[in-house]
Amino acid sequence: MQVWFVISLIFSLVIAVFAAVNSDVVTISLIFSKYQLSQSLVIILSAVIGAVIAIFLGLFNKIKTSLKIRELNNEVKSSKAKIEELNNELISSKAKIEGLNNDISKSSASNTTENKATEIKSPEIKA
Numbered sequence: 001m002q003v004w005f006v007i008s009l010i011f012s013l014v015i016a017v018f019a020a021v022n023s024d025v026v027t028i029s030l031i032f033s034k035y036q037l038s039q040s041l042v043i044i045l046s047a048v049i050g051a052v053i054a055i056f057l058g059l060f061n062k063i064k065t066s067l068k069i070r071e072l073n074n075e076v077k078s079s080k081a082k083i084e085e086l087n088n089e090l091i092s093s094k095a096k097i098e099g100l101n102n103d104i105s106k107s108s109a110s111n112t113t114e115n116k117a118t119e120i121k122s123p124e125i126k127a
Contacts, residue, residue, distance in 0.1 A: 012047075019043040 019040035026042060028035045 015043065015047045 022039045022043065024039050025036055026039045028037055028042060
């Protein structure tokens with residue numbers, strides 16, 4: 001930031017020296033009127049008007065950038081919330097799957113036990 005300040009200060013000094021060297025009276029013609037001003041005053045006014053325009057364009061660009069940053073931050077927050085929601089859903093689904101696997105293993109264990117009991121009882125029955 002200080003580098004730009006030094007550069008702008010040097011540029012301002014160059015403009016001031018240039019304006020002081022060119023101090024003749026010139027005629028400025030606008031749409032409806034004509035003015036006779038010192039050329040140095042015209043140079044300085046032109047530089048000041050250019051600086052003001054540059055400042056406004058810089059402010060416009062800064063506002064535009066800050067609005068874009070705000071929009072992107074909101075998008076990041078929304079994405080983080082969606083990721084958290086999906087992670088919770090994944091955890092819930094894993095728990096359901098684990099519960100179903102436990103039910104299946106219990107069911108298959110009890111079926112195996114019943115089948116063995118049936119096999120053992122079958123030979124005792126004589127027709």
